[in-house]
Amino acid sequence: MADHYDVLGVSREATPDEIKKAYRKLARELHPDVNPDPAAAEKFKDVTHAYDVLSDPQQRQQYDLGGGPGGAGGNFTGFGDIFETFFGGGFSGNSGPRERAERGQDALIRVDVELDDIVFGTSREVTIDTAVTCATCYGSCCQPGTSPATCDVCHGRGVIQRQVRSLFGNVVTNHPCGSCQGYGTTIPHPCPDCAGNGRTRAQRTITVEVPSGIDSGARMQLRGGGEAGPAGGPNGDLFIEFRIAHHDIFSRDGEDLLCTLEVAMTDAILGTTTSIRSLDGEVPIDIKAGSQSAEVITVKGRGITKMRGNTRGDLKIALQILTPQRLNHKERELVRQLAESSQPPAPELGHFQQGMFSKLRDRFFRG
Structure with missing residues (x-):
């Protein structure tokens, strides 16, 4: 991966103003509204990402310390991690990146049935509005033909380390990476249909088996029938609550x-x-x-x-x-x-x- 300083054409000692001026100059040359060349559009994305990292003081510091191209050092280990185990300080050193895929939420629908329906039980088709796995990216969150990129701030760990001077010496603690939100990867080219979430809203029709003898207020659980999880995560459960309609005769x-x-x-x-x-x-x-x-x-x-x-x-x-x-x-x-x-x-x-x-x-x- 190209060094962010080289992408912007500045030295590692560049001031924030110098970084901003370099970005503006390149943006005027490479912006898609000015330069229709596809190669320029890709380079514009690299320039923008490099500026996003280097313009943020914390991300720049972590980039410089985190062993990026030409970086000043590697990851801190040893006493700091031991201190963190006992005294806290964010994520533990061995926690690693968190999963982007998560379980979907449970859903609840209410189904009105007639008294006639519960004499022997029946089947009902019910249409629900829910989250479903994106049909374009199949939950990958990425535009077709692309894939997630390793975060160049935390280098895939999902956490960044901060060094603090204390009575115990230099203490290093882990915190969620602000660039990738702790995932360890970023989505450079999000799916256009789900905006990088891996799921969309849609209506789907399910068949509900109405048991005989069911009472008003009774609930049925359909495992995996709830909302699809982000990034291809498993579905939540669907709960169906029955309400028996009033009958004029019986x-x-x-x-x-x-x-x-x-x-x-x-x-x-x-x-x-x-x-x-x-x-x-x-x-x-x-x-x-x-x-x-x-x-x-x-x-x-x-x-x-x-x-x-x-x-x-x-x-x-x-x-x-x-x-x-x-x-x-x-x-x-x-x-x-x-x-x-x-x-x-x-x-x-x-x-x-x-x-x-x-x-x-x-x-x-x-x-």
Whole structure:
């Protein structure tokens, strides 16, 4: 690698002003807006990088000490590293450069499902906006045909050393290299599509398996389904949180399905058969003569399939007997005759029925 001082055409004792003047002179000659020659464009990049290093006092000092071409010395070792082990001072001498590739972040999405979907479980396609590995550089961060370059400030170590005078003598400590941010390499030609990050934002569609019997608020973890990591790092995980939508007819009690059935008074007195449309088809219902409001008809095995297993809960139907509000003269007379013949007892208070359908009673009270 060419010496930065030679690239700018200055001596190693050049002052900051001399370095700046040399850079400006070369920039006027080599800038792509002035000189269309591709070779000039590459040299302009070298000139700019050399100026970036030598114009920063700390980077220049490290470059001079770090064994660059014509450098004044090598890496400090020995007592300084021992001191650092006990007293700290940034990165340890053996830490080396840090990895550019990192694990991607976890992601969380919420999926709304209908009550029908959890009777047997189902599959849903969900589109998410997330970070994916760049399709141009495949996570290398570099423009195709190029590769990372060893940092010429820390020479690939990822750390720079600083010498400090102390009571113990000259102490050398390690600190992250400011030129490469501790990676040990730089990206001279970043990928134009991901700007050197190795990943881009994109939408992707995934298939989500909705388990039977899932509850609202339950989460599922898909390992590796989260965001792609920088520089080709592994994906994070994707967490899916389910929300069960409200159903106008059916509610849920564990694996049981609950509903109410409005029955005409005459059907309750005489008994009848009918059918209702459940979440998985028609269900025949036998209403016995003399049925009362809040009685429960249980249909075995027509509820929700358990989350871990093949058995199903029950369908439980609470009866609500409807009393007619308007009767014509003939109907009223017939009811009167029925009352006289059966001689029902006078209305009186009875014991409160504490049953398993306290949830459904709220529906009765609402009308």
